[in-house]
Amino acid sequence: MGAFAAGMSEASVERRLWSLFEPLHAVTYFAPEGGAAFEAAGLRGYWRRYFAGRAAPLGAIGSGPVIATFFGFAPGMVTRALPDVWTRITPQAALDARREGTRAALEPLLDGIPIDEVADLLEAAAHAVDLPGRPLGAANADLPWPTDALDRLWHAATILREHRGDGHVAALLTAGVDGCESLVLRCGRDAVREVMQPARGWTDDEWDAAAGRLRERGWLAADGSATILGEEASVEVEAVTDRLAGRPWRQLGAESTERCATLLEPIANRLLPLLPMHNPIPLRSQGQGAR
Template sequence: MADLVHPARALWWLFEPVHAVTYFLPEGKAALEDAGLHGSWRGYFAARSAPLGAVDAPPVIAAFFNFAPSMVERALPQVWTYAGPEEALAARLKGAAASLARLLEHVDREQIELATDTLEQAAARLDCAGRVLAAANAALPRPTGLYERLWQAATVMREHRGDGHVAALVAAGLDGCEALVVRCAMDVRREMLQPLRGWTDEEWEAAAGRLVERGWLTEHGTVTELGRIRHQGLEAATDLAAARVWEDYPRAELDRLAAALKPISALCRSQLPVNPAGLPDNT
C-alpha cells in the first residue's frame, strides 16, 4: 500500500470492486431477474436494501444518501410485491458468487482464502453503532461457500465505510445532490453520474448554485480552493471513521492482505462498466 494513502482508503479501493460485481455483472443481473426483479434499478434497490427488511422509500433515501428521492420511490415499496427481502438476499449472493467464480477461476485458491479470512475477521471486529447498512449486513448469516463469504465480507466492509462517508458528508453540510456536484466538479463526468443517481437538471443546477453561494464552487462550476480543502477534510473524516478496525493490524499484515486482494480486485474492476464510486483510475 502506498505510504501517502490512508490504509483504510487503500483497502477500500480493493474491496469496493468485489462488492460491486453483483450489481453490474451478467450473473448478478440474471440472478435478480430469476427472482422476479426485472430492471437494473429495481434489482439494485431491492438487493442493497434487503438486509433492512421490506422497507419503504424514506429509510433507503436516507441510507443511500445520494440518490434522488424520486428514483428510490419508483422502486420502493412496490419492488417487494415482486420479490421479498429473503429472495433478494438469496439472489444477490447467488449472482455475486457466480460472478466471482468465473472471474477468479485462475486465481490461486489459497490467495482467495487469505483475502476472505482476513476480511471476515475484520468485519467481525467492526463497531457498527450509528451505521445502519453495515449493521444490517453484518447481522446476516455467514455463508458457507468461499465466493459467497468473500462477497459478504467485502460488502460489510464497504457498507461500513459508506455509512461513515455519509456521516462525513452530513457533517460537512452537503446534501446528496450537492455531494455529487462537488465530485463531478473534480474528477467524474456529470453525464455519467447524474443519470445514475436520478437527479433532474433543475435539481442539479440548484445544488450547484447553493455550492457557489457557500464558496465550494466558482460560478463556472470549478472547485474553489475552499472547496478542495473541505473536500479533503471530509475524505479524511471518512478514512478516520473507517480506520479503527485496522489500527491493531501490523503493517506487514495489511500489506499481505492488500497483495492478496489486488489481483482479485483488478479482475472484478476490469468487468465493471461504470465507476459510480469514483475509484481512482489506477486501482
C-alpha cells in the same frame, strides 16, 4: 497497485484497502450474471434489482430509510422503486439472488487465485467493524455468515464497504453537504455530470439549485469546477471518512492488514475491468486513466 480512487494521489491505509475490496462488492452491480439472477427470481429492471439487493438486509422497508442511508439518490427515484419492489420480490429472495449472481460472476473471474487466506483476513476485519451509527454496515453484519470461502470473501467486503459508506454519509452531513450537493461537488473534481446525475435521479432544476448553494459557499466556480475551498472541503470529507473506517484495520493489525492488501491486489486487478470508465463509484483501473 492496479486500482486507485479518483481524486486521491496518495491513499491512506483505509482508502487503499477500500480500493481493493470494493471491486468484490461492485461485481453485484456491473456483472451480467447479477442481473440474470434477479431476472430468474422474477425481478426485472436494473434499478429495481439495485434497490432490492442493497436494501434487502434492512428488510421490507419503505423509501424513507433508503433515502436516508443511500444518501446520494434523489428521493423521487427512491420512491419509484420502494416499497413497490417488495410486491415483486421478498427481501430473502433478493438476498439469495444477489448471492447467486455474485457467485456466478466471481467463480470464473477468480479462477486460479487462492482465496482461503484472504477470506479469513477480510472476515476478521469485517467482524471488527463498529456498528453504532452504521445502519447499512450493521444490517449486513447481522446476516448469517456463509461458510464457503468465496461467499465469505464477498460478504466481508460488503460489510466493510457499507460500514465505510455509513461513515462517509456522516462525514458529508458534518460538512453540511446534502445528497445532490455531494454529487455536484464530485463532478467539479473528478466525475462526469452526464453519468452521475441520471444515475442518481436528480432533475436539472435540483442539480442547478445544488450548484448554486455550493457557489454561495465558495466551493464551486462559475464553470462548475471545484474551487480551492471546495477541494479542501472534499479532502477533509475523505479524511474523516478514512478515520471513521479505521477500526477494522487497527484491530487486524499492521502486518495482517498489509498481508490482506497483498492478497486482494490480484483479485482487484481481475475485477476492475468490469467497472465502466465513468461510474458512480470513484474507482477505476489505472489502465482506464483519470480525468
